Amino acid sequence: MKIENSIALVTGSNRGVGKSLVAALANAGCKKIYAAARQTNNLELPDTGVEIIPLTLDVTKQETLENAAKLASDVQIIFNNAGVLEFGDILETPEQNLRSILDTNFFGKVAVAKTFAPVLEANGGGTIVNTLTLLSLASMPGFAAYNASKAAAWSMSLSLRASLQPKNIQVVNAFPGAIDTDMLASVEMDKTSPDDVAKEILHAVQNNQEDVFPDPMSKQVYEAWRQDHKAVEKQFASM
Ligand SMILES: NC(=O)c1ccc[n+]([C@@H]2O[C@H](COP(=O)([O-])OP(=O)(O)OC[C@H]3O[C@@H](n4cnc5c(N)ncnc54)[C@H](OP(=O)(O)O)[C@@H]3O)[C@@H](O)[C@H]2O)c1
Incomplete structure (x- = not known):
């Protein structure tokens, strides 16, 4: 799908990968960007001349989703x-922590997709990009709740892809490795910049690529997983 002149919405756009996605979309010639976040009062938006509209959206709060869908009724990606x-x-x-992680990473993703699929359909089709993780493929024991939520989100995303394909809506799954954002700030390891990850994700959208491994770590682990998923499972389990 073409990014140039398109209209996009990014959840979690106030920091990390979401903030980088907004900047990358503006640089790629997007016509309008809805920068969605739980708190929009301190959004730092790029000054590129592209129309960027702050939107209050908490993926776990259906009323904010419905309100956002009304305000962003022209969105395509x-x-x-x-x-x-x-x-x-x-x-x-x-258990309550497991449920809380699933609320955002699984049910939140489902709610965003269910709320916006009819909007995209009414606009003639479009794209939903679900940000997953390498840990959707294989679990690292120290991230147990996160692994489960993202594996469930991957499965959901495959169902979604099949259901939306006849409606001319493409579903792109992004499986990043470690990214240099607040999320992994306490972990010392090689990380890719969120700006580079955002650019790779947009490249995948532009090229109608269904699955994207947007950084060197994810590309390398995906290749290993394709060859021997049990070896990756064992490697992750020992970390
Ligand atoms: N960092 C990594 O290494 C890594 C690797 C693979 C995949 N990912 C995935 O990439 C995506 C972006 O993560 P990141 O690295 O940019 O993390 P981050 O810097 O921690 O940012 C997370 C974003 O999600 C928002 N958010 C959390 N709960 C929300 C909710 N209920 N409703 C709306 N927004 C909510 C946060 O908003 P607030 O500021 O309001 O909390 C923030 O904007 C996530 O899906 C993450 O799982 C990250």
């Missing part, structure tokens, strides 16, 4: 980007 991470082993993660 949805970046279902917002997410949360909590560290912890599966045996030690309280």
